[in-house]
Amino acid sequence: MSTAASVLERCAALGRVSEEPDRLVRRYATPAMREAYALVGGWMRDLGLEVREDAAGNLIGRRDGPGKTLVLGSHLDTVVDAGRYDGPLGVLAAIAVLERLWDRALPYAVEVIGFADEEGVRFGTSFLGSSAVAGRFAPAWLAITDEDGVTMADALRAFGGDPDAIASAARRRQDLLAYCEVHIEQGPVLERRGAPVGVVTTITGQTHAEVAFLGEAGHAGTVPMNARRDALAAAAEWMLAVESVARRRQGTVATVGQLTVEPGARNVIPGEARMTLDVRHTSNAVLREAVADLRAEAQRIASSREVELDWDARGETAAVPTSADLTELLADAVEAMGHAPERLPSGAGHDAVSMATLTDIAMLFVRCERGISHNPAEAVAEADVALALDVLERFLGELA
Numbered sequence: 001m002s003t004a005a006s007v008l009e010r011c012a013a014l015g016r017v018s019e020e021p022d023r024l025v026r027r028y029a030t031p032a033m034r035e036a037y038a039l040v041g042g043w044m045r046d047l048g049l050e051v052r053e054d055a056a057g058n059l060i061g062r063r064d065g066p067g068k069t070l071v072l073g074s075h076l077d078t079v080v081d082a083g084r085y086d087g088p089l090g091v092l093a094a095i096a097v098l099e100r101l102w103d104r105a106l107p108y109a110v111e112v113i114g115f116a117d118e119e120g121v122r123f124g125t126s127f128l129g130s131s132a133v134a135g136r137f138a139p140a141w142l143a144i145t146d147e148d149g150v151t152m153a154d155a156l157r158a159f160g161g162d163p164d165a166i167a168s169a170a171r172r173r174q175d176l177l178a179y180c181e182v183h184i185e186q187g188p189v190l191e192r193r194g195a196p197v198g199v200v201t202t203i204t205g206q207t208h209a210e211v212a213f214l215g216e217a218g219h220a221g222t223v224p225m226n227a228r229r230d231a232l233a234a235a236a237e238w239m240l241a242v243e244s245v246a247r248r249r250q251g252t253v254a255t256v257g258q259l260t261v262e263p264g265a266r267n268v269i270p271g272e273a274r275m276t277l278d279v280r281h282t283s284n285a286v287l288r289e290a291v292a293d294l295r296a297e298a299q300r301i302a303s304s305r306e307v308e309l310d311w312d313a314r315g316e317t318a319a320v321p322t323s324a325d326l327t328e329l330l331a332d333a334v335e336a337m338g339h340a341p342e343r344l345p346s347g348a349g350h351d352a353v354s355m356a357t358l359t360d361i362a363m364l365f366v367r368c369e370r371g372i373s374h375n376p377a378e379a380v381a382e383a384d385v386a387l388a389l390d391v392l393e394r395f396l397g398e399l400a
């Protein structure tokens, strides 16, 4: 069997390890995650890696070497009703490439990390595992409870981790050489360009907000059109502005993904319309400008319709560039395999975001069918995975 076929077979085996019988869901510190670790940890041991788990529950396989440590990896948790490649592909590709390189002396140590939680499904925290490795785990998170009322601290303890020693999971900047992650693209760009793999230039910045228009509820039959303060009509006008503001600025994506209307009845004029806003761009400056524009538009619409605007900023994550040198090295490796090195930003966040606070990062995307992800229909081609393995193998050799 080819290495790529064996990676896909392992993805399939891992895809059967779930909390539920009929769909794939594998959340942080659950028995399913324990079972997944037994599988992946076993594959690491078979290869000869020294396997351990850190206090936050990340699975780590190490091959010793002189000098600093190159970290490869991705996450082993999933969303609800997940596909089998988002996360595991990066971990299993790393193990497979190390297997190929096993007899070759490298001037650095290598660790493969299967991060315990990236999706944040159980506790609503993103990048939990890699945050601990990066030394950015907030102790307050340990008190967060899941939907069954179990605190993160208790869940972690039951899993075999140590909530009192989370800080020990943090790695030292001076010990690390770099972080490289293979991941499915989760979007349609590579497929549209006809490219099997691509190198990531930046992980986009994100801004989230909750935006509400507050008008006045009233009788749908008796209040004349010119006397209304319809909150939903204001929201509708603004949602179209969101679309056009994003389209005007190259590379901006802006989404209203949730909308609730109060009181919400056929014969009542909407008094309140509340929405979520998600805006992303690779440039923090452009992102800030776009958000400022959207807010100004909302204010203008609110004033002209005599409704109130309530804008609640819910946080932002800065764009994270990948290392120019490492990305060039990856691109050279793609070219050496006879393919044009496609460059693209990542619109999704990844463990690499946390790792970037600690060391230089690089990411290799693998084309996925129709860009579908976070969905059981997630699919990759064996030939694309084979190329990704070749590229990663060459990258590791060149890094020497």
Ligand SMILES: [Zn+2]
Residues within 6 Å of the ligand: 075, 086, 087, 118, 183
């Ligand atoms: Zn992922």
